[in-house]
Amino acid sequence: MEENKILKRSEVAEEYTWNLKDLYETPEDWDKDAEKVDGICEEIEAFKGHLGDSGAKLLDWFKKADDLDVFIGKLYGYSSLAADVDLTNSVNQARRGKAVGLLTKISSAASFSDAEIMEISNEKLDQFYKEEPGLEAYRRALDKIRHMKEHTLSAAEEKLLASAGEMSEGAENIGSVFRDADLKFPEVTDKDGKSHRLTQGTYIPMLESNDRTLRENAFKTFYKTWKEHEGLSAAILDAHYKQQTFFSRSRKYASNIERSLDRTEVPTSVYYNLIDSVHRHMGSMHRYMDLRKKLMGLDELHMYDIYSSMVADADEKITFEEAKEIVYEALKPLGEDYLKVVHEAYENRWLDVYENEGKRSGAYSSGAGSRPHPYILLNHKDTLNSMFTLIHETGHTMHSYLSIQNQPVAYSDYVIFVAEVASTCNEVLLMRHLLSKTEDKKKRAYLINYFLEQFRTTLYRQTMFAEFELRLNEIVERGETLTAEELNKEYYALNKLYYGDNMVVDEEIGSEWARIPHFYYNYYVYQYATSFAAAITLASGILKEGQSAVDRYLKFLSSGCSTDPISLLKIAGVDMSSPAVIDSALDVFEGLLDEMEELSK
Structure with a gap:
């Protein structure tokens, strides 16, 4: 593509756009499925009041729930993917809005199920397992539902909360349209x-x-x-955190963090351990900033200096086609079967590659819901960073794809705590591959600088985001309002803490919170940091140990949510219940600093 030119959607070459025909051949086919929702709700209603009748009836319900998951994933996936590539397209935006309404309708109709399942006595459920052996496949799903009993309301109250689902997404959706479409x-x-x-x-x-x-x-x-526009941004964010607090209190949780992490079976201690570990290693971050200032030859290091390479003239243009070939090479340690699927994704339009007018910013993989395979959204530039984004989202896609292929529907979608492990492990494999291919000191220093930046932006920066998000929740949970002034103050103070006194923390950075979509994701960002730490350990094992480590890792990728996330990572060989994993990763960061300082001489 012509450098720096941002095309209209209609001008982008088809080969660089994703093929949504794998979901629906035409928009009219989507409309036909959308028309089925009333009938589906009637089928759901037929189960109401009968889940405790017999093991056979309960098994039928779980099979129906599996069918619903596939249907919903396809219906919402198509509408959302089509909308994200052009947020100015009112037809696609309307279709996504309709999809949200339809999903809320289905969710409301099915809202009785958890409450009914919780009312089944342990003795009766044991009898169901004996009567209906097929129900055993859903034991974990049943255990998870029954674990939530103290946080589940009456059937009528659950239906009311489910009906509020569409409204609960309002703040995030408004923020997304403002950031990505309206703001110029x-x-x-x-x-x-x-x-x-x-x-x-x-x-x-x-x-x-x-x-x-x-x-x-x-x-x-x-x-x-x-x-x-900070007043508007603050009001949108305040509305989001207030609705989160409403749902937490409605479900009898002491805090938003308790509710969010309980849903993913992660102890809150993991969150606090991360922040504590990073604080213990804050001196390394400050040391890195001092090294950056020295190597860039600056009297003052500003916030706008921290993304540029410390090694002048060593960066290079990497086209998308070149990036794909390098990614193939970097992923070879994971085996031919893994690479075969990656090649299929790249060559059969699972990707939407370049930025176009109105396209959602950033990058993502659509996950297990978009059967038969996930999709990858990119806004590719011909840079090293874009190549890392490509391999990152490929990791997500492979995790989703392998879980779809190896797990029943009920367990095919992994929780967010493990979501960033596969993507970040891919990034580490790419970095190790690139470092292994160069002996040139200048280029090696450039790559190490990039690796150091991964630590800064993923382990340190995402932990800073996590700490900011924790503070925002605490403010709202105290009954206070998030104002632009308060948000700027809190965010600026954290930047001062993380970057240190030896650099200029420009006043403007206090407004950065407004552009970060992840603050709407409800205790998501900390997992970038924990996953990065886990990935450092896993990639090292794959490269040093070989096939046995690969086998463990692929088993993890194929496990979906078949057990809790801490146990899943133990399958791969990582114990995230201990802060030692974070400390070990930060020791690697310090070792890279040592090598960079030596190279700089």
Whole structure:
């Protein structure tokens, strides 16, 4: 594609767009499925009041729930994927809105099920297992539901909460449209006076530029624009956290963090251990900033200097086609069967590659719901960072695909605590591959700089986000309101803590919270950090130990949610209940700093 040109959706070559015909051949086929929802709700209603009748009836319900999961995943997946590639397309936005309403309708109709299952006595359920051996396949699903008994309300109350599902997504959806479609930025100039178009997608590449004038102008213009709308951003975020608090209290949880982590079977101690471990190693982050300032030859290190390479002129352009070939090589340690599926994904349009006007920013893999396979959204630039994004999202996709292939529907979608492990392990494998292929000191230093940045942006920065999110929840749970002033103050203070006193923490960074969509994801971001730490351990094992470590890892990828996430990671060889995993990963960071300092001499 022509460099820096952002195309209209209709101008993007088909080979770089995903093929949604794997879900529905035409939008009209989607409409036909949407029309089935009333009939499906009637089928659901027929089970109401009868789940405790017999083991056979309970088994029929779980089979119906499996069918519903597949139907819902397909219906919502198609509408959401179509909407995300052009947020200005009102037809696709309307279809996604309709899908949310239909899913809420189904959810409301099925809301009786958990309460009924919890009312079945232990003795009666044991008898059901004896009467109906097929029910054994759903024992874990039943145990998880019954575990939630103290947080489950009456059937009428559950139906009311389910009906509020559509409204509960309002703040996040409004924030997404505002950030990705409505918010526009002025053009910025570089050191030669040349103008550049500033967008959500071009902002980080500009900060990665060697042109400091462009970096500073992009940084200040970007956050000046956000600050002009900070009252709106704060109100949207406040509405989101208030509705989270409402749901937590409705379900008798002491806090939002308790509710969020309980749903994924992760002890809250894991969250606090992460923050504590990172705080113990904060001096290493400050040392890294000191090294960056020295290598960049700056009198003052500013926030707009921390994305640019410390090693001048060592970065290179990597086209999408080149990135794919390098990714294939990096993933060879995982075996031919793994690579075969990756090749199918890349060559059969499971990916939507380039930024276009109105396209959602960032990147994601659509997950197990989008059967027969996940989809990958990218906003690819010809950079090293984009290649890492490609292999990252490929890891998610392979995790989802292998779980779909090896687990029944009820256990095919893994929880978010393990979601980032496969993606980040892929990134580490790519970095190790690149480092193994170069002896040139300058290029090696460039790669180590990138690896150090992965630690900064994933382990340190995501932990900073996690700490910020924890503070926001605590503020709202005290009955206070999130104002722009309070948000700026809290966010700026955390940046000062994490980056240290030896660099200039520019005032503008206080507004960064407004652009981060993950603050709407409810205790999600900490898992980037824990997963990165786990991935460092897993990748090292794969490269050192070979096939036995690969076998354990692939078993983990194929396990979906067949057991709790801490146990799943133990299958792969990592114990995340201990802070030792975080500490060990940060020891690697310190070792990389040592090597970088030696190379810099």
